[in-house]
Amino acid sequence: MESKHILYIVSNVSKAIAFEWIADELSKKGFKISFLILGKSEETGFADYLKVSGIPYKSFSLGGKLSWPSLIYKLYNTIKTFSPDVVHTHLVEASLLGLLAAKLAGVRYRISTRHHSTFHHQYHPRAVLYDKIINRLSTKIIAISPNVKRVLLEREKVDPSKVEMIPHGFDLEEFANVPNDRVELLRKKYHISEDAFVVGSIGRYFSLKGIQYLIKAFIKFKKEVPNAHLCLFNAHGPYKKELHELLKELNQDEYTEVAFENDLFAIYQLFDVYVHVPIDPEIEAFGQTYVESLASSRASIFTLSGIAHEFVIDGYNALVVPYQNADAIYQALNRLHKDNELKSRLTSNAAASVKDYNLQKFINRLEALYLQSDED
Known part of the structure; x- marks a missing residue:
């Protein structure tokens, strides 16, 4: 069977041991892994890790909202070139821009991991709109805790069938x-x-x-x-x-x-x-x-x-x-x-x-979720 290609899109990540663990472990399981990194600087510790590890990646400058349409277009073209089976986004800008670009590029299986709970509801209520757009663009949403799952289901009225709870895993x-x-x-x-x-x-x-x-x-x-x-x-x-x-x-x-x-x-x-x-x-x-x-x-x-x-x-x-x-x-x-x-x-x-909360349990849950795309 051909290796399933998972394209991660992340934003504002400089050093990310968790993503290094994920890339290493999923590669061992036969997945093809690649990354698109959005951030203020295109040179980061995480990009250095990907380069040394031989994992395909591309970095993009993340500017203000006026630059977003241009960035979405660049992401769209890159996603078409990478041709992934699954796009998995992390953090707000990566999810908002990356999921839209992935949908436009025809990627059917689009996953977002929700890394915040009530933060926008309490401190930035206007940003709740971004959360709701991300929820709509995602075919699956990973809730990292019961707390996040409650926010998604009760406050944001997400379809329960979209939500998968996968807590973080650690070495x-x-x-x-x-x-x-x-x-x-x-x-x-x-x-x-x-x-x-x-x-x-x-x-x-x-x-x-x-x-x-x-x-x-x-x-x-x-x-x-x-x-x-x-x-x-x-x-x-x-x-x-x-x-x-x-x-x-x-x-x-x-x-x-x-x-x-x-x-x-x-x-x-x-x-x-x-x-x-x-x-x-x-x-x-x-x-x-x-x-x-x-x-x-x-x-x-x-x-x-x-x-x-x-x-x-x-x-x-x-x-x-x-x-x-x-x-x-x-x-x-x-x-x-x-x-x-x-x-x-x-x-x-x-x-x-x-x-x-061990790493292997986390990786096994991710693997099961990615393989669901074969069944859908």
Whole structure:
């Protein structure tokens, strides 16, 4: 049987370990994989990976809305040239422009993965129209969590037969087995003391991520634990000014901000405690960092949002705190600093809690979905 050709269209992706996993694993299963990348820069780490791996790809400059008709035409021509069996899009611009171009090019099987839940409904209501157009253009929509599925079915009234729930998958061993020399390399790179009690977070600077509550809690915690050090990774975004105002209460050597670090797996191993506290139960569509932190066996403090509702249990594999509550985060930090037995219990239960989010299970579900196009 001839290899099925899956053409991925993605937007605003610079470094994407998940897409690298997908490309590697599906290629092993005999699929032909190619990518169209839309972004502000045509030279990215992900494009470099594709080039080295010999995976066909083409990059396109993604500009403002006035440039979209021209870009749709370019995508249409490229899709006709690539002649895929399936087009699978990720993220809003790639889905909106890519699905339309694919439909015009006569691609019958068009899949979009929905990476956000209530974000547009709460913060950008006009963009809900884009979501509804994407829903119409898709022949299948992948919901990455029950939360996303509810939004699609209840808020956006998508035909249930269109929606397929496939949670993200992870190479869990990569998080569990990080050589110590890589961790120490990061410690030296970012000047983090060997005896520091490191409180960490990985998340872009959006108010919805709740980092402001973590910073307030840490300021109070630091007064009682002098060797505490705050690490904020992926530290960029539209809420930067407000967070920097809060950080002024700390000395510059008491916290570390890193906009981008390539070794995601080693980052988690730097932390004595990991904190992820989004501001409400629905704002996270998935929340990959919940899985990553527990796969890394970190003692974690969470609010429950996105996929966390499915496996995080307070006092068993993490400490769960109320939304938008700096004092509760402070108290949880104190508990984990003082109670080694509690910390040990959480970390010993952590990795097993997320074993179902393994990469092979995810790839098998994708494979089954792609092969459905033979039956339709």
